[in-house]
Amino acid sequence: MCLGIPGRIVAITDEARQLALAEISGVRREVNVACIAEGPLDDLVGEWALIHVGFAMSRIDPDEAERTLQALRDLGEAQEALDAMAEGQRALEAAK
Amino acid sequence: MKFASEFRDPALAKALLARISDVADRIGATREKPVHIMEICGGHTHSIFRYGLDKLIHPGVEFIHGPGCPVCVLPMSRVDECVEIAMRPEVIFTTFGDAMRVPGHRMSLMQAKAGGADIRMVYSPLDALELARRNPDREVVFFGLGFETTTPSTALSIQQAARERLTNFTVFCNHITVPEPIKALLDDPDMMLDGFIGPGHVSMVIGTRPYDFIARDYGKPIVVAGFEPTDLLQSVLMVLTQIAEGRAAVENQYARVVPEDGNPVSLAAIADVYERRPSFEWRGLGEIDASGLRIRPKYRPFDAEEKFGIGYAVGRKAVDEPEGCACGAVMTGRIKPTACPQFGKGCTPDMPLGALMVSSEGACAAYWQYGGSRGLAAE
């Protein structure tokens, strides 16, 4: 929970709420980009960021992203994050 | 040694270990009289055990595992309050999965869910916000838990809920801060710490300045570190070098991610939504001054404590930790997990008694999973 996971911003989905679609280890999920937005949100597309509980917290370069992801995989924490995302999705669907 | 396969850069790891040994010898650190270095962050604890750094490193360097796992320091009374809120029929209680198995006095959230409470594990407070939008006739409560890395996410979510005028979304705020418990540990007369490895991702939010007092007022080195094994070794070397040179400073090994001033957007959101509580209870450490955050009055409609009249909103009674549990002594580094009478007996990851056994970032769970350190191997 305390370690962020690298994700790549692939599209801006909701300008007003500062939401974007990020690809995190092959999984796509909506994330908040308020903390890394400096100029127009569209500039973020293609950028890598460390994502904590659905919030992009810091931009990182692709090399750092790769190293961090590897370390998280070694620790089993990458899988934990992906499981948590799937669980979150289920929680929403149960609501309908 | 399964060195080569385990480390991405085995040559670098070896070189760092050799340099650590040189400096440790130079300052006269031995197995009998070790240098005590506390890694504050639970992510670091996990990494140290995963790579066996505690076994590979010079015997004169001992890691003390700090209070930096938010699940592990959550007091039982707060779990009880979660259960109480979650049991209300109108409530959808949302939480990070990590918190599900933390034992309360009567039950954990997992047990409450099995008993029929509508408890849902979410990845993000964004999921809780979405649940509130989709279920206007229900009360959606998010269990806000964690240090400065997760605090901005709930602050931004509360701001968003306010903009949307949601009336069925609240946060049960249990956010805590890193610098205050370190101060409490340093003020403990039994304290025997010689230096600190500072948390990486927390510092990405708050920057490095909040640690200035550690070097300035207490004369202890602190190095903010990344969580790859070579980051940790590099940081240990930096701490030892400071000790060898008779210096105490705040240094940043993880500058590629941690800016000195932190993240301005996160800090602004935290300041807008939260204020400090006079004190907050930590499992095993007791009440620590100014170590927890609460929601400011202007965001009161989003405060679950106010809405449900629970927790610090009504004045709380301190409750005891379970019989025979040594979590407090482990957390302050006075004893190793294996010295707890419950370790592996009344307390295992499947049936945790204390919180340090619940999360993979807890010292007891890490000992259990990775076979402990030299201390255990020698037994």
Ligand code: SF4
């Ligand atoms: S073994 Fe269990 S009870 Fe003992 S200190 Fe660890 S978590 Fe606490």
